[in-house]
Amino acid sequence: MSEALFKSFAIVGAGPHIGIPIVKAFLAIGAPILVVARPTSTNTSALPEDDPNLKVVRADYTSASEVSAILRENKVDVLISTVSFISGGVDVQDVLADAAKEAGVKLFVPSEFGISPPAVGLTHEKHAFAVYAKSIGLPTLRVYNGLFHDFVPWLTALTDTGMLYIVGKGDMPGSFTAISDVAGYVAHILTTQPPSRLLDVEVRIEGQRATLSEISALYKGSVPVVHCDALPTEGVPAADFRTKFQQGFDVGRASSGWNPDTEMDDAESASKDNSLWEGHRWLTIGEVLGL
Numbered sequence: 001m002s003e004a005l006f007k008s009f010a011i012v013g014a015g016p017h018i019g020i021p022i023v024k025a026f027l028a029i030g031a032p033i034l035v036v037a038r039p040t041s042t043n044t045s046a047l048p049e050d051d052p053n054l055k056v057v058r059a060d061y062t063s064a065s066e067v068s069a070i071l072r073e074n075k076v077d078v079l080i081s082t083v084s085f086i087s088g089g090v091d092v093q094d095v096l097a098d099a100a101k102e103a104g105v106k107l108f109v110p111s112e113f114g115i116s117p118p119a120v121g122l123t124h125e126k127h128a129f130a131v132y133a134k135s136i137g138l139p140t141l142r143v144y145n146g147l148f149h150d151f152v153p154w155l156t157a158l159t160d161t162g163m164l165y166i167v168g169k170g171d172m173p174g175s176f177t178a179i180s181d182v183a184g185y186v187a188h189i190l191t192t193q194p195p196s197r198l199l200d201v202e203v204r205i206e207g208q209r210a211t212l213s214e215i216s217a218l219y220k221g222s223v224p225v226v227h228c229d230a231l232p233t234e235g236v237p238a239a240d241f242r243t244k245f246q247q248g249f250d251v252g253r254a255s256s257g258w259n260p261d262t263e264m265d266d267a268e269s270a271s272k273d274n275s276l277w278e279g280h281r282w283l284t285i286g287e288v289l290g291l
Contacts, residue, residue, distance in 0.1 A: 003194035010034040013083035021183035071103035146175025149288035167246035170212035174254025177207035178283040206271035
């Protein structure tokens with residue numbers, strides 16, 4: 001007898017970067033999804049109002065009982081979180097985890113969608129949440145996809161300065177995946193893979209493997225490329241964060257195959273779970289950035 005698939009899905013923190021694309025990916029394959037939005041959120045205006053597979057409810061993310069009641073009422077099997085860690089939203093995930101556990105949710109997909117996080121450093125909150133989820137017995141599915149193609153101009157301060165800044169040599173490869181591919185992948189595996197394949201699992205995907213120097217060459221001289229020790233701070237918000245992120249490239253941290261425990265990159269494992277979306281053609285950086 002084949003294993004029953006997950007049937008009911010909900011998402012919290014459906015913002016424009018990855019949350020809304022994930023919702024649209026579910027709708028594109030005809031899978032129903034519940035969006036749990038903050039009372040004041042306007043992000044849902046980007047979603048189709050007349051899709052029968054879409055339901056939007058509003059809740060206070062800081063209230064585990066309120067969120068739990070919604071999840072239980074809608075018999076949610078899988079709760080996806082796309083709250084932003086840059087704005088401190090990942091702290092909310094402990095509350096969401098409590099709500100999911102109380103409501104009998106079978107799988108929690110935390111807001112990862114990047115590199116494997118270390119216990120200390122830029123994204124330590126994500127590691128801390130994984131420890132917390134395990135401590136309360138809540139199964140998780142963590143998705144590592146490297147850096148979104150779309151964020152390259154931001155990471156290199158190109159959008160701020162008109163120049164592409166590379167911290168260091170820029171010759172170490174990292175993983176890059178299009179937002180639409182990550183969103184489609186999440187919807188695909190959650191609706192096609194048996195729960196036993198996804199419970200307490202880390203999946204690693206990669207749309208394209210490239211160095212920052214290779215990416216800068218795609219611009220074919222249309223923008224100045226500057227190698228530096230740190231991004232300029234004037235007119236560049238979060239310059240220190242971006243600098244530290246780029247410094248991680250030099251040791252392999254930007255790869256989906258990065259292991260924070262061994263501090264090594266396993267290039268072969270970076271795309272090992274691409275195979276769960278059999279036949280899919282992954283977008284290139286040039287296609288997404290129009291280069």
